[in-house]
Structure formats: C-alpha cells, structure tokens
Amino acid sequence: MPEGDTVWWTARRLDRALADRLLVRSDLRVPKLATKDLTGRRLLNVTPRGKHLLARVEGGLTLHSHLQMDGVWKVYPVGAAWRGGPGHQIRAILGTDESTAVGYRLPVLDLLRTENEDRVVGHLGPDLLGPDWNAESALRRLLSDPGRELGEALLDQRNLAGIGNVYKSELCFLAHTTPWTPVGEVPQQALERLVALAHRLLRANRENPTRSTTGRGDQRLFVYGRAPRPCLRCGTPVQHSEQGDGSRQRSTYWCPVCQHGPAPQPPVPGEEHPVGRPPRH
Template identity: 65%
Template sequence: MPEGDTVWQTARRLHSALAGRVLTRSDLRVPRFATADLTGRAVLDVTPRGKHLLTRFDGGLTLHSHLRMEGSWRVFATGERWRGGPAHQIRAVLGNEEHTAVGYRLPVLELIRTADEQDVVGHLGPDLLGPDWDPAEAVRRLTADPTRALGEALLDQRNLAGIGNVYKSELAFLAAVTPWLPVGELPSGVPERLVATAHRLLEANKDRPDRRTTTTRQPAHHLHVYGREHRPCLRCGAAIHRAELGERVTYWCPGCQKGPSGESPHTN
C-alpha cells in the first residue's frame, strides 16, 4: 500500500498536469459513475489527505480516489500511448489539451460534492504532510489505547494519516522497540519522538524518487529493516526477522528492538 509520501507525489503530478485547465476528456469506468461527464469543467486542484486523493472541479464536485495496494495514477502527454496496465484495469481518464491522467486498478473511486469531503476523510487523524499537522493531537490519538500494539496504532489512519507498512516497521526500529509492544509500555518521551520522526521522514521523502530512512547513500541500505529479512542489521549485525502483525507483514531487528516479537508474542 502506498505511503503518505507516495500519495503526496502522485497528487503533485496530477495537480501539475490538470489544475487550472479545462477537461476535454472524462471517463469514469465504474458502474455507479459511468454516466458522469466532467468534460468542460476546470480542475481547481488535486489535494492529498493522508492516503486519499481529492481532485476538485469547478461547480462543487470532487473525485475521491484511494490507491490501496495496487492502484496508481499515471500522467501522459495527450496523444501519448498509455502505459500502466491493460485497458480493462483503467478506472478513470481525465484529459485536457496537454495531459491525460489515467487511473489504474483504483479500488476506491467516487464522485462527491466538495462540500461532503469530510464524509470520506473526516475520520482521519492529523495529516503528516498536511498544512494542519498537529503533533500534540497525533500523540494523543496514538496513545489513546495503551493496550494496543504499536504497529497497529501506527497503521491506524485515525491516529496519524499517512503511515503505511514500510514506515510502521522503520519507525519501530528507530524507536528501538518492537511493533508488538503495547503503546502504554513505550518509555517516557518515545511517543513524542516517534511522531516527530514520522513527520521528519515523510517530509524528507516526499521529494525523493526513492524512500530512505537511513543516512547512508548506498541503494541497498536505504531502509533499516523493511524488506531485509535474514540480512544483517545495519547497526548490530543481527539477522532481520519477519512476521505477521494482524494481516500485515512486519520486519524488525531482535538485537536492536526491545519488546514482544511476532514469533513469541508473550516473550520480552
């Protein structure tokens, strides 16, 4: 599932290609909105909200999309051949005289009134890349249930909007605790540092082509633990482990991170 920085980059590409221009082509290939025609409407902006995308049009309409695991938006020069998957995977086409945005495999695509945007994103917690970022509120939400596993709390978009599976594993590593540790057992000051680190990392990576949480420039070492099962930890040399947390795969270092593990959840 794309993380908040990836969604932010997608929104920036779409905004650059569509905002301030009138649509000359509109095709929403989902049954509920198949007859909707946005041709002739100007795109006002494309705004990310956590992992959600809000494409706003004049006349008070918003196209709400979510990428989830496999969805993507691709931007092409008008007339250019589309490359993003077979035609049957296309869910949306928005085009103007210069660019065409094509949405592939979008699991969520709905046309709503702009005034009703809160119905689809109002449940989200503070947006790590949003203009209204509120670290104190993020800490309050993250620690509201002291019995909840840290990894689950980090992934809950009602706490912080924008953290996905990669950042979940990386943030737990940087906090030196396992993702299974109950939030209420985090050492003093760690929740605040976790939230600050999450904000810093997403801000740093929103302008990078490749996500990085380490300070090394070696391509193979751009992440501490995620995707590095059986490889040595960059800090202590212990083999990185992998297990399930809920329905999501999780990576951690048994040498650097303290707390319960997915392999033995009752052992500290």
C-alpha cells in the same frame, strides 16, 4: 507501496498537470460512475489527505480516490503511449488539451459534493504532510488506547494519517521498539520522538520517488523487506511476521536485537507460527 509521501507526490504531479485547466476527456470506469461525465468542467486542484486524493472540479464536485496497495495515477503528454498497465486495469481517465491522467487499479473511486468531503476523510487524524499537522493531537490519539500494539496504532489513520507498512516497520526500528509493544509501555518522551521522526521522514521523502529512511544511497531501508538479510546496525538476521487482529494481517519486519519488546517466536521447522498475542522476549 503508496504511503503518505507517495500520495503527496502523486497529488503534486496531478495538480501540476491538470489544475486550472478544462477537462476535455473524462472516463470513469467503475459501474457506479459509468454515466458521470466531467468533460467541460475546470479541474481546480488535486489535494492529498493522508492516503486519500481529492481532485476538486468546477461545480462543487470532488473525485475521491485511494491507492491502497496497488493503485497508481500516471500522467502522460497528449498522444504519448500509456504504460501503467493493461487497459482492463484502468479505472479513471482525466484529460486536458496537454496532459492525460490515467488511474490504474484504483480500489476506491467516488464522486461526491466537495462540501461532503468529510464523509470520506473526516475520520482521519492529523495529516503528517498536511497543513493541519499537529504533533500533540497525534500523540494524544496514540495514547488514547495504551493497550494497543504500537504497530497497529501507527497504521490507524484515525491517529495520524500517512503511515503505512513501510514506515511502521522503519519507525519502530528507529525507536528501538518492536511493533508488538503496547503503546502505554513506550516512554512518553520516546513516543514524542517517534511522532516527530515520522513527520520528518515523510517530509524528507515527499518529493523523492525512491523512499529512504537510512540516509544511505545504496541501502534505503533499515528492516522493511530485508528478512532474512543482516540488520544494518548489528548484523543479526532481520525477522518477518504478520501483525494484525486477524481480520487484516500486515507484513512486519524487525531486528530481534536492536528492538526491545514482545515479538513472535521464530517458527520451528515444520510447525506453524504460534497463534495469539506474541510472547515477550
């Protein structure tokens, strides 16, 4: 699942393959860009910003992409077979005389003036893996809405950029707090530690294609994707539910013993999940 560390790693691979080289192939397979051709321009650099990728091209242009849930960029030597998916899933091709970058299932692809990049990334909070990282600013942004659920606040890229579903669940576990706990009910020192831990974990994983939050080679994640297997700390079955405001529900995992605070009640067989704000334990 592409999160800030995956996007950083993707940007680095693209930059190593394409930066400071002339584009000899350009094929942007989305209707609004079908007539745009970057062939003959030098690709200057590929920079990550939160979960966004900015490929800056000679002439003051930026190709902006976002991976969301399923998007991926693959890099191949010229002449090698492409194995990222069927051809109809290809949205972008950028090629030099040595390498070809192929973007599959990219839900967001735009071409804009480099001077206008703020239109697509200017709303983002401090980037956990960027030169603008500022823990104090991230903390202030999280605390600006104390009634908001912690998991939702962590996912809001306007607060801090780079956290997705996996890190949301893992960070809340490591903070011993359920994702449904209001931000204002988390002690400030605990919230400061959580922000620092988010920065540390993403940095530790940014060059590692196999993400780990546990430090254990065979068990990479504490709770994400583990329901109903036992919690790695206490042995209680890990729980799974959806979290969101109704417009977008996100898979969420937690341990009902190791984490304190409100959470959805386990469903009764034959009944649906309760609707509305989850009750407190």
